[in-house]
Amino acid sequence: MTLKKLLLATTAMAALGAMAMPAMAQTTLRLVSKDLLTTNPDDVKEMEAIEAALRAQGTDVDIQIIDLPGSSYADALGVMLLSGDIPDIMYFQGGDQKMAEQGILEDLGPWIEQSAHVKDALWPHNIERLANYPYLLYVYPPRAPQPVIRQDWLDQLGLEPPTTVEDYEALFQAIHDADLDGDGTPGNTLGLTGYGNTAELDSIFNQAFGVTGSWMKDASGAWVSSRVTDAEKAKIEFYARLASKDLYDKEFVTNTWDVKEDKFYTGKAGVIFGSSPEVIDIYTGKMRQAHPGEEIELALLPVPSGPGGQGLAAVNVSKEERGWAISSLSENKEAAFAVLDFMASKEGQDIDRMGFEGVHHNTDASGAVTYTDQISTWYARFFNAANWTSPAPLLSPTAQQALDNLKSDFTPDNAFVWPADYAADVDATEQVYRSWVARFVTGEVGIDQWDQFVSEYNAAGGTRMAEYAATVLQ
Numbered sequence: 257m258t259l260k261k262l263l264l265a266t267t268a269m270a271a272l273g274a275m276a277m278p279a280m281a282q283t284t285l286r287l288v289s290k291d292l293l294t295t296n297p298d299d300v301k302e303m304e305a306i307e308a309a310l311r312a313q314g315t316d317v318d319i320q321i322i323d324l325p326g327s328s329y330a331d332a333l334g335v336m337l338l339s340g341d342i343p344d345i346m347y348f349q350g351g352d353q354k355m356a357e358q359g360i361l362e363d364l365g366p367w368i369e370q371s372a373h374v375k376d377a378l379w380p381h382n383i384e385r386l387a388n389y390p391y392l393l394y395v396y397p398p399r400a401p402q403p404v405i406r407q408d409w410l411d412q413l414g415l416e417p418p419t420t421v422e423d424y425e426a427l428f429q430a431i432h433d434a435d436l437d438g439d440g441t442p443g444n445t446l447g448l449t450g451y452g453n454t455a456e457l458d459s460i461f462n463q464a465f466g467v468t469g470s471w472m473k474d475a476s477g478a479w480v481s482s483r484v485t486d487a488e489k490a491k492i493e494f495y496a497r498l499a500s501k502d503l504y505d506k507e508f509v510t511n512t513w514d515v516k517e518d519k520f521y522t523g524k525a526g527v528i529f530g531s532s533p534e535v536i537d538i539y540t541g542k543m544r545q546a547h548p549g550e551e552i553e554l555a556l557l558p559v560p561s562g563p564g565g566q567g568l569a570a571v572n573v574s575k576e577e578r579g580w581a582i583s584s585l586s587e588n589k590e591a592a593f594a595v596l597d598f599m600a601s602k603e604g605q606d607i608d609r610m611g612f613e614g615v616h617h618n619t620d621a622s623g624a625v626t627y628t629d630q631i632s633t634w635y636a637r638f639f640n641a642a643n644w645t646s647p648a649p650l651l652s653p654t655a656q657q658a659l660d661n662l663k664s665d666f667t668p669d670n671a672f673v674w675p676a677d678y679a680a681d682v683d684a685t686e687q688v689y690r691s692w693v694a695r696f697v698t699g700e701v702g703i704d705q706w707d708q709f710v711s712e713y714n715a716a717g718g719t720r721m722a723e724y725a726a727t728v729l730q
Contacts, residue, residue, distance in 0.1 A: 283316065283317050285317050285318065285344045285345060285588055286343040287345040289321075294323055295323070306604070309603055309607065310595070315594050324336070330348075333348070342586070344582065345583075346582075349577075352579075356391045360584050364390050364392075368386065373641075374393070377643050379642045380666050380668075381666060382642075385573050391581055393579050393596060397659060398662060401531050402536070402557070402661065404528060405431075406555070417555065418560060428498060431446075432526075437523030449511065449520060454508070456531075459529065461562070463564060463568070464565065466490075467485070472487070481722060481725075493703045495693075495697045499699065504697070521546040527557070555654065568662070570668060570669035572671045573669060604638070605639065609650070615630055616633075672725075672728050675724075678724065685718050688709070688716045
């Protein structure tokens with residue numbers, strides 16, 4: 257018996273028991289989301305605001321937050337679901353595909369098609385992802401890290417913003433050679449820092465070096481992973497050259513996100529990547545906190561052109577990696593989707609994006625809105641709708657430019673969802689790739705060992721994956 261059949265039987269028994277109970281006008285919805293907690297007053301207050309707004313529209317719901325630990329959220333959610341405890345509305349950050357395969361996640365396609373608000377709030381990549389995998393809804397711009405630098409540092413260098421790969425290397429070299437942090441020791445500032453892996457750099461350098469997607473055709477016309485192409489090799493060789501000259505942080509592998517940020521704030525690195533427009537504004541605020549009395553602004557650096565072209569990296573549209581789902585077993589699907597649809601509306605977005613009146617924003621007698629300093633502590637719990645416009649500037653000009661770039665420079669990737677029996681291959685090749693890239697960049701191995709990497713990658717599952725890709729790609 258599948259998990260869905262077992263849970264349906266349990267649900268049916270519960271429903272029979274409930275038939276004897278008097279009907280309730282109010283619908284109770286159980287909701288679980290990472291970092292959404294009953295112990296956070298702002299979370300509770302937002303749910304109450306959503307309930308009140310929906311009640312005014314004729315939908316009476318009681319949203320009950322289920323607390324799960326944020327540090328192990330994906331695992332905790334999986335354990336809860338496998339135990340048979342299935343909330344009406346769920347936020348996934350991994351582990352959703354197994355649940356979809358068990359049939360306990362609702363197909364959101366028909367709901368969205370008939371929605372009053374969600375269908376108009378989607379970003380282009382959302383539309384494609386939902387067509388491929390209709391179980392998760394994550395209405396946010398794509399994550400495409402973009403680089404920023406202190407404007408005063410760029411001014412001190414007397415350089416124009418870099419527009420080519422060569423310009424970027426020259427900028428990193430100029431940062432390194434100068435004494436921009438004023439400690440009296442030129443040569444001890446990195447051009448660029450990062451953390452974990454090189455995915456941030458790939459966001460602007462993939463297209464420049466000709467890495468156009470997850471899959472590319474080789475000289476014979478066969479589909480191969482872009483990770484074993486000459487374009488990828490040239491890009492990694494560029495990263496390694498930067499690191500060899502102390503222009504890129506060799507400690508990126510062991511850096512955590514907060515260590516990366518600290519190096520930027522303390523002047524140990526000149527350029528940092530922001531994962532979203534909102535994060536770029538957070539960087540600005542933290543930089544000013546680190547340097548009180550200085551009106552520091554950050555400048556967004558352009559996406560460079562290179563031998564392979566120009567543009568932000570192609571966006572994977574095979575499926576959402578995180579997002580909201582509705583239980584296919586829920587007896588309250590209509591009410592559950594009504595909540596998600598409301599959150600995509602103007603009124604819902606005003607609640608979710610603007611915070612609370614008198615705390616995060618103020619409205620004068622004419623209706624004009626101004627944000628307070630507290631808005632920097634607020635974050636959306638649900639969506640960032642593509643069609644919502646803030647009544648007052650919510651982003652700095654720098655962050656707004658980053659958002660505009662995401663809108664104008666969207667390119668869909670040709671990645672796809674792997675069948676379950678390829679999971680081991682996907683994990684193994686990812687580990688091989690990341691391990692070799694780290695060693696190439698840090699100088700532990702030379703780029704002359706590229707062929708050895710390709711052989712190991714293919715042996716770990718790359719060949720099998722390419723054979724399957726050839727049956728999927730046109």
